[in-house]
Amino acid sequence: MSAGAVIVGAGEAGVGAAFALRAAGYAGPVTLIGGEAELPYERPPLSKDVLGGGALKPIRAEADYAAAGITLLRGRTVRRVRREAREIAFEDGGGLGYDRLLLATGAAPRRLQVPGAEAGPVHTLRDAADAFALRAAIEPGMRVAIIGGGLIGLEVAAAARGRGAAVTVLEAGPRLLGRGVPAELAAILAVAHRSNGVRLCTSCSLAEIVWRDGVADLRSADGSGTLADLVVAAIGVAPRTELAAAAGLAVDNGIAVDAELRTSDAAILAAGDCCSFPHPLFGGRRLRLESWQNAQELGQLAALNLTGGRQAVSHVPWMWSDQYALGLQVAGLPAAGAATVARHHGGDRLTLFHLGADGRLVGASGLGPGNSVARDIAIARRLIGARAAPDAAYLADPSASLKALLSLLPAAAG
Amino acid sequence: MANWTRACGVEDIDLEDVGRFDHAGRVFAIYRAPDGQFYATDGICTHEHAILSDGLVMDHLIECPKHMGRFDYRSGAARGAPVCVALRTYPVRVEGDDVLIDLG
Numbered sequence: 423m424s425a426g427a428v429i430v431g432a433g434e435a436g437v438g439a440a441f442a443l444r445a446a447g448y449a450g451p452v453t454l455i456g457g458e459a460e461l462p463y464e465r466p467p468l469s470k471d472v473l474g475g476g477a478l479k480p481i482r483a484e485a486d487y488a489a490a491g492i493t494l495l496r497g498r499t500v501r502r503v504r505r506e507a508r509e510i511a512f513e514d515g516g517g518l519g520y521d522r523l524l525l526a527t528g529a530a531p532r533r534l535q536v537p538g539a540e541a542g543p544v545h546t547l548r549d550a551a552d553a554f555a556l557r558a559a560i561e562p563g564m565r566v567a568i569i570g571g572g573l574i575g576l577e578v579a580a581a582a583r584g585r586g587a588a589v590t591v592l593e594a595g596p597r598l599l600g601r602g603v604p605a606e607l608a609a610i611l612a613v614a615h616r617s618n619g620v621r622l623c624t625s626c627s628l629a630e631i632v633w634r635d636g637v638a639d640l641r642s643a644d645g646s647g648t649l650a651d652l653v654v655a656a657i658g659v660a661p662r663t664e665l666a667a668a669a670g671l672a673v674d675n676g677i678a679v680d681a682e683l684r685t686s687d688a689a690i691l692a693a694g695d696c697c698s699f700p701h702p703l704f705g706g707r708r709l710r711l712e713s714w715q716n717a718q719e720l721g722q723l724a725a726l727n728l729t730g731g732r733q734a735v736s737h738v739p740w741m742w743s744d745q746y747a748l749g750l751q752v753a754g755l756p757a758a759g760a761a762t763v764a765r766h767h768g769g770d771r772l773t774l775f776h777l778g779a780d781g782r783l784v785g786a787s788g789l790g791p792g793n794s795v796a797r798d799i800a801i802a803r804r805l806i807g808a809r810a811a812p813d814a815a816y817l818a819d820p821s822a823s824l825k826a827l828l829s830l831l832p833a834a835a836g
Numbered sequence: 837m838a839n840w841t842r843a844c845g846v847e848d849i850d851l852e853d854v855g856r857f858d859h860a861g862r863v864f865a866i867y868r869a870p871d872g873q874f875y876a877t878d879g880i881c882t883h884e885h886a887i888l889s890d891g892l893v894m895d896h897l898i899e900c901p902k903h904m905g906r907f908d909y910r911s912g913a914a915r916g917a918p919v920c921v922a923l924r925t926y927p928v929r930v931e932g933d934d935v936l937i938d939l940g
Contacts, residue, residue, distance in 0.1 A: 438917065464918075479884070481918075482920075714903075715904070718917055718918070722917070740904070742902070742903075792887070792890065793886060793887065793890040793891075793901035793902055794890065796890050796891060796892075796901030796902070797890065797891065797892050797901065800891070800892040800899055800901070800904070801892060825852075825892075828894075
């Protein structure tokens with residue numbers, strides 16, 4: 423009997439891969455190892471519903487694992503990968519052989535590096551325990567300071583306002599959401615946060631935290647200070663590459679894999695937030711993406727390629743955020759665009775199309791009430807995947823049917 | 837017991853598109869397939885609260901606007917992660933210019 427498939431990491435990528443292995447007809451043992459005690463859960467609600475009081479949302483029901491013949495080991499940490507013996511060793515002793523291994527180890531929140539950051543409680547938000555701790559700590563009227571004006575920081579800000587806290591966001595960059603969201607949309611979100619009572623401080627570089635009687639004094643480089651009863655660091659995540667690096671696998675801003683998700687050891691693949699991969703759709707540019715969709719897509723692809731498939735990455739990156747009544751969606755790589763075309767739908771709904779220097783659509787982003795931009799972005803995703811180069815004036819005209827552009831594509835772009 | 841209720845007019849929904857119908861506190865989605873046939877399902881995704889009529893119809897699939905889960909709206913069957921629970925469907929008939937659904 424084969425030693426089977428072992429998956430390290432029971433987040434969206436790992437769980438998806440385990441079930442996809444079965445869907446692909448893999449008959450050997452499948453073992454899925456997660457470091458947390460909870461049944462594997464969806465991460466996006468942690469910074470939204472769960473902070474607001476909602477329950478965790480399991481990725482699959484507990485009975486599904488047994489029904490699919492997947493051995494789920496919870497609360498177990500893998501200490502080492504012994505490639506020469508094709509086995510993994512657990513932190514708490516024992517080991518497990520594999521003939522194919524998937525690393526889906528995710529990412530860990532970056533820690534504040536300023537003086538005083540370790541001298542008091544600084545919350546981060548990545549897993550369920552973090553979300554529960556933060557939820558329990560936020561009280562009405564409390565002063566909450568959030569370091570970092572990225573997606574997680576802003577979602578925490580909205581949730582903390584929802585719980586009646588007085589919220590300040592300190593962002594070191596000149597604007598919110600500097601990494602993946604176009605400035606036009608970030609500006610609209612900034613207005614929404616301000617009108618909901620959040621104090622936003624951009625170009626505000628934290629220099630030091632001084633703690634006094636449980637109150638944090640956050641000193642900025644420009645000399646200004648902010649007092650807070652609760653501090654949250656939302657300054658991004660770093661890929662968890664320790665296992666891979668210790669096993670001698672190549673690491674390049676994440677576990678380095680090829681377009682088929684193989685690491686420098688062909689028996690080992692990686693998927694999700696932990697890996698960087700060359701994306702054929704963007705000239706083979708090496709990407710590392712931190713999104714629910716990316717984790718899902720790479721998990722599925724890894725399962726196919728673990729069972730003899732030879733498929734390359736092809737998904738169009740996509741992510742969303744919900745803040746107050748607004749829904750944000752981003753597809754492709756807006757930052758890879760050379761020109762931006764705006765489609766103004768009226769009201770507070772706006773879709774942006776990002777065209778490369780060669781006229782190809784490389785990204786789209788939209789912001790509006792609820793899911794009002796979802797359809798534009800769903801269509802744009804297909805156009806990006808088909809390498810379409812739609813006419814800019816057509817894209818800008820809200821009365822021109824976007825969907826009609828799909829019928830012009832050479833093949834059905836499902 | 838059949839309980840036929842007018843959901844919309846035939847011309848209210850384009851070919852290969854979807855519309856929303858609210859009735860008695862419930863939300864339904866009415867589809868007009870590329871061949872002109874009408875279908876109806878529950879209007880909220882089975883995965884998380886999202887109004888399906890904000891989504892995109894491609895052929896016989898509706899893609900949820902929130903997380904891109906897909907359903908075949910003729911049968912309600914789930915057709916792609918993250919959805920795994922089928923949508924409930926409802927019988928539909930066209931009378932003159934009206935689209936009626938049987939709420940049972």
